[in-house]
Amino acid sequence: MGEFDYIRWIRQQTAAAARVPVGPGDDCAAVTALAGRPILVTTDMLLDGTHFVLSEAGPRRVGRKAMAVNLSDIAAMGGSPFAAFVSVGLPRGRAAELAAELYVGMRELADGFGVTIAGGDTNTWAGGLVVSVTLLGDPGPQGPILRNGAKPGDWLLVTGPLGGSILGKHLDFVPRVREALALQDHARIHAMIDISDGLAADTLHVCEESGCGAVLFGDQVPVADAAHSLTDGKTPLEHALSDGEDFELAFAVDPADGARLVKTQPIPGLTLFHVATFLGEAGLFLETGGSRSSIKPGGYSHPF
Amino acid sequence: MGEFDYIRWIRQQTAAAARVPVGPGDDCAAVTALAGRPILVTTDMLLDGTHFVLSEAGPRRVGRKAMAVNLSDIAAMGGSPFAAFVSVGLPRGRAAELAAELYVGMRELADGFGVTIAGGDTNTWAGGLVVSVTLLGDPGPQGPILRNGAKPGDWLLVTGPLGGSILGKHLDFVPRVREALALQDHARIHAMIDISDGLAADTLHVCEESGCGAVLFGDQVPVADAAHSLTDGKTPLEHALSDGEDFELAFAVDPADGARLVKTQPIPGLTLFHVATFLGEAGLFLETGGSRSSIKPGGYSHPF
Numbered sequence: 001m002g003e004f005d006y007i008r009w010i011r012q013q014t015a016a017a018a019r020v021p022v023g024p025g026d027d028c029a030a031v032t033a034l035a036g037r038p039i040l041v042t043t044d045m046l047l048d049g050t051h052f053v054l055s056e057a058g059p060r061r062v063g064r065k066a067m068a069v070n071l072s073d074i075a076a077m078g079g080s081p082f083a084a085f086v087s088v089g090l091p092r093g094r095a096a097e098l099a100a101e102l103y104v105g106m107r108e109l110a111d112g113f114g115v116t117i118a119g120g121d122t123n124t125w126a127g128g129l130v131v132s133v134t135l136l137g138d139p140g141p142q143g144p145i146l147r148n149g150a151k152p153g154d155w156l157l158v159t160g161p162l163g164g165s166i167l168g169k170h171l172d173f174v175p176r177v178r179e180a181l182a183l184q185d186h187a188r189i190h191a192m193i194d195i196s197d198g199l200a201a202d203t204l205h206v207c208e209e210s211g212c213g214a215v216l217f218g219d220q221v222p223v224a225d226a227a228h229s230l231t232d233g234k235t236p237l238e239h240a241l242s243d244g245e246d247f248e249l250a251f252a253v254d255p256a257d258g259a260r261l262v263k264t265q266p267i268p269g270l271t272l273f274h275v276a277t278f279l280g281e282a283g284l285f286l287e288t289g290g291s292r293s294s295i296k297p298g299g300y301s302h303p304f
Numbered sequence: 305m306g307e308f309d310y311i312r313w314i315r316q317q318t319a320a321a322a323r324v325p326v327g328p329g330d331d332c333a334a335v336t337a338l339a340g341r342p343i344l345v346t347t348d349m350l351l352d353g354t355h356f357v358l359s360e361a362g363p364r365r366v367g368r369k370a371m372a373v374n375l376s377d378i379a380a381m382g383g384s385p386f387a388a389f390v391s392v393g394l395p396r397g398r399a400a401e402l403a404a405e406l407y408v409g410m411r412e413l414a415d416g417f418g419v420t421i422a423g424g425d426t427n428t429w430a431g432g433l434v435v436s437v438t439l440l441g442d443p444g445p446q447g448p449i450l451r452n453g454a455k456p457g458d459w460l461l462v463t464g465p466l467g468g469s470i471l472g473k474h475l476d477f478v479p480r481v482r483e484a485l486a487l488q489d490h491a492r493i494h495a496m497i498d499i500s501d502g503l504a505a506d507t508l509h510v511c512e513e514s515g516c517g518a519v520l521f522g523d524q525v526p527v528a529d530a531a532h533s534l535t536d537g538k539t540p541l542e543h544a545l546s547d548g549e550d551f552e553l554a555f556a557v558d559p560a561d562g563a564r565l566v567k568t569q570p571i572p573g574l575t576l577f578h579v580a581t582f583l584g585e586a587g588l589f590l591e592t593g594g595s596r597s598s599i600k601p602g603g604y605s606h607p608f
């Protein structure tokens with residue numbers, strides 16, 4: 001199998017889709033927007049040794065994760081995905097095996113979320129595995145939900161327990177696309193983000209964009225079992241606050257809506273937790289056992 | 305400088321654009337389509353050692369090329385580009401320097417073609433430099449021009465001399481976006497492709513999509529000066545037929561339109577050459593000195 005055989009194979013795997021009038025195999029694909037609506041666009045690149053370890057995860061889970069992290073970004077805007085474009089840099093020598101397995105992993109999630117793999121670029125090189133996905137989506141019923149709409153007094157809710165994702169969740173999580181759409185039926189969402197850098201860091205991102213501060217309630221942050229399993233000297237709460245790649249959603253709502261959502265838990269299978277309240281003053285604080293202190297997020301930032 | 309400083313810097317460099325209601329810095333960007341028109345999407349990944357040699361080209365020319373190859377794909381559809389998404393994998397240790405220079409190189413072409421860099425993903429790793437660009441565009445006046453519309457008897461024209469691009473043109477070419485738009489004022493274009501795999505291989509791509517064959521006229525193929533400079537045993541014509549990454553356009557038109565275009569040369573600064581005619585029978589042929597023989601394209605295919 002060579003590059004062109006692979007492209008031919010992918011075209012055979014690609015069903016016609018109404019939103020993709022031109023699919024894989026030409027110089028460009030063509031997609032259609034919904035009338036009068038913008039298109040959401042996100043792109044994420046995964047690199048061997050940074051976002052996964054190929055020898056441990058295997059190519060299928062890498063492909064799955066490459067699709068999942070992009071789906072999570074669409075979820076974080078409250079949107080609905082429809083088309084993906086996939087570029088890969090394959091290590092020479094095992095390119096054919098990797099390409100096929102990556103594609104299977106990507107299709108697993110793509111099919112589950114109604115996404116057509118509409119194009120891409122296939123390359124080989126002497127380096128490690130690289131997978132870059134660009135995902136297109138439609139805004140949900142509340143339009144694109146940005147990071148900049150949180151108001152002082154708003155509650156920040158999260159969609160699940162946090163911390164320790166390195167033990168497996170960072171590869172195998174199910175992106176919260178359906179939950180983000182369902183939530184829009186129950187409350188006006190002021191701001192939303194997916195937790196990729198860590199709860200504290202991502203809360204700070206929302207604060208900075210919204211021009212406010214926030215206090216995180218240490219006693220209310222749901223801590224994942226995995227965060228208890230890690231034995232690196234950090235407490236489970238520290239993991240829940242600072243571990244990246246949890247891919248739960250964190251979103252700001254009016255406090256009355258927040259209280260109602262936490263009380264009624266309206267989304268089947270989903271538990272919402274009130275983890276922070278936004279403040280008029282800038283800064284990020286952590287309140288535990290009744291005492292409040294300023295914190296600096298320890299989330300992941302690529303070292304330059 | 306770290307990842308977040310870089311993202312902040314990019315946001316400062318990004319002017320508001322009507323087609324990009326949500327720009328860099330959120331989980332997704334948002335772009336708008338023209339009413340009733342599809343959006344063209346293309347993606348290309350460049351890898352150190354395969355598509356460029358960083359130590360020879362320098363990061364600025366790599367950034368420029370990453371944008372240029374995608375612009376060339378939009379040109380090959382006859383479209384007009386408007387928004388780019390850029391993902392990079394940066395070697396740790398020199399990430400800051402590379403990131404800034406790559407961006408300058410990309411902006412050089414993006415600005416020249418009215419393209420907003422609307423989002424991306426910045427990563428570091430222990431591997432070599434990877435740059436992946438996804439480019440969006442609008443179809444031109446003739447709609448998306450595919451590879452599948454060539455008819456037996458059509459002429460295949462190319463937009464410039466071919467061969468030897470490895471000596472520099474593969475880095476420094478100007479993508480034929482403007483020319484592809486201008487051509488649509490002068491003739492109905494049946495099919496179009498940019499020459500990235502080599503004239504013979506790309507002609508065969510058009511043949512396969514269009515369900516026909518073609519004969520290349522060896523005596524009429526314009527040979528670039530660079531193809532004469534190479535001393536690897538291949539003839540200049542062989543280079544013109546098989547060298548990849550020339551990024552000239554090859555397009556099929558009705559023979560009467562072809563003859564008129566070649567005679568009148570209606571695009572200022574551009575010389576069009578009649579290099580092939582499509583055939584009813586399958587296969588790719590080369591005619592030189594009055595004798596015709598079947599050929600197998602020697603264009604570049606990534607070895608799997």
